[in-house]
Amino acid sequence: MQLAISGHSGPEGDPIVDPHFSPPIPTMRHPIQRTGKCHWLAGVLLYAGMTASHAAEPLQPETLTVRPMPPRGDHAIYALEMDNPLDTRVVVYDIDKKKLIAQKGAGFMPGVARSGDYRYTYVATSYFSRGTTGERTDVLEITDNASFRKVGEVVLPSKHAQQVPSLFNTTVSDDGGFAYVTNITPATSVTVVDLNGRKVAGEVDTAACVLTYPAGKNRFASLCQSGKALIVSLDKDGKETTREQSAPFIDVENDPVFTHAARWGDGYLFLTFSGKVTPADFSVSPARFDAPWQIVTPQDAKQGWRPGGLQPFAASEKAGRLYVAMHQGGEGSHKEPATEIWVFDMASHARVARWKLTGAKLLPMLTLSVSEGDRPLVFGSTYHGVQAFDAMTGQLVHADAKIGKAIVQMFPF
Known part of the structure; x- marks a missing residue:
């Protein structure tokens, strides 16, 4: 050889x-x-x-699975993340379990609403065929909250308002039959969606008034630049039957209100930039406005205290309390996050507590919400995280500074 x-x-x-x-x-x-x-x-x-023994083992294919949503708890919350406005995400966070339990894409600058029975989530949003350009498609996406799967959609006129998200950009009627989607082109209108038939029922010209505040069966109000409210009633098919304008209740020149509001009984609580609570009930005709009351004393005002943030207050009828995000600032600082949370008794209008956030080495709060169960929590966004407190004592129950990115909206799941 x-x-x-x-x-x-x-x-x-x-x-x-x-x-x-x-x-x-x-x-x-x-x-x-x-x-x-x-x-x-x-x-x-x-x-x-x-050489053969060191050859790499073939990679096993991965299989993605979707688990059913856990039963809804009192302390599960929605968070809207907008670090990438083209790819906004709706996430569900369980405060008790201290973890994310669901998430889904929500398109460009969406409006998010939840049905009154907690069964569905509705997202009004826009998509573009080439990312930031190309053909635009607006839809109302319907998600089943039991599985967090999309179960339907309604194609909308391509005029959905693209704005910093508001709880009143997209809303659901009090009886759950319609969704109201705010439009700006810059002309203002509302697309009415039949949620049972899952189709567009019609469009209401709101004559320079914006957003929607459900006010009884088949009825909503919009805020007008005149300081009045436009109240529209619909028939069972979603077509306009009557409209009326309220008396002026907003001093748009000297002390405008936040467009955010908190439901109270059949009406709403609005809050001015200076800290004046303004109750409004649009479910009656004519609309009723109870006497406003001030949360900022003259001494507080001298120190520069005023409300601020994207969701600057929340109210709990169960606890009988109003929670307001406060900071020290001046004119034009109404979007600044809170360094303190002030708590007011709704019966006496007296301030009963001051929760000092930065003094306790906590982060300023951009939004406030309150849960609705037997052990209510006041919670909200710190932009990148979540903080939650016992609604009665103010005791910190959770602080997570890294839950997400650019959290601009939160409310109970």
Whole structure:
């Protein structure tokens, strides 16, 4: 047996194997003798075996699964993340379990609403065929909250208002039959969606008034630049039957209100930039406005205290309390996050507590909400995280500074 190998020899005269060399297969004419050549052949076979044993195992394919949503708890919350406005996300966070339990894409600058029976989530949003440009499609997406799966959609006129999200950009009627989607082109209108038939029922021209505040069966109000409210009633098919304008209740020049509001009975609580609570009930005709009351004393005002944030207050009828996000600022600071949360008794209008956030080394709060169960929590966004407090004592029950990115909206799931 002759093997021709170019190269060098080892100290015993055996060839040094070149790892790039592929030797020819020898023809075996005689019984193998114990020679240097046999040692070399054993080395080649050993090398080949080692190479084979180090070959990577084939990767196993991954399978994505979707688990059913856990039963709704008192302390599960929606959070709307807008770090990428083209790919906004709706996430559900369980404060008790301290973890995210669901998430879904929500398109560009969406409006999010929940049905009164907690069964569905509705997202009014826009998509573009080429990311930021191209053909635009507006839809109302319908998600079943038991599975967090999309179960339907309604294509909308391509005029859904693209704005910093508000709880009143997209809303559901008090009886659950219609969704109201705010439009700005810049002309203002509302698309009425029949949620039972899952179709567009019609469009209401709101004459420079914006947003929707459900006010009884088939009835909503919009806020007008005149300081009045436009109240529209619909028939069972979603077509406008009557409209009326309220008396002025907003001083738009000197002390405008936040567009955020808190439901209270059949009406709403509005709050002005200076800290004046303004109750309004649009479910009656004419609309009723109870006497406003001030949460900021003259001494507080001298120190620069005023409400601020994207959802600057929340109210709990069960606890009989109003929670307001407060900061020290001046004119134009109404979007600044809160360094304190002030708590007011709704019966006496007296301030009963001040929860000092930054003094307790907590982060300022951009939004406030209150849960609706037997153990209510006041919770909200710190932009990148969530903080939650016992609604009665103010005791901190949760603080997570890294739950998400650019959380601009929160409310109970």
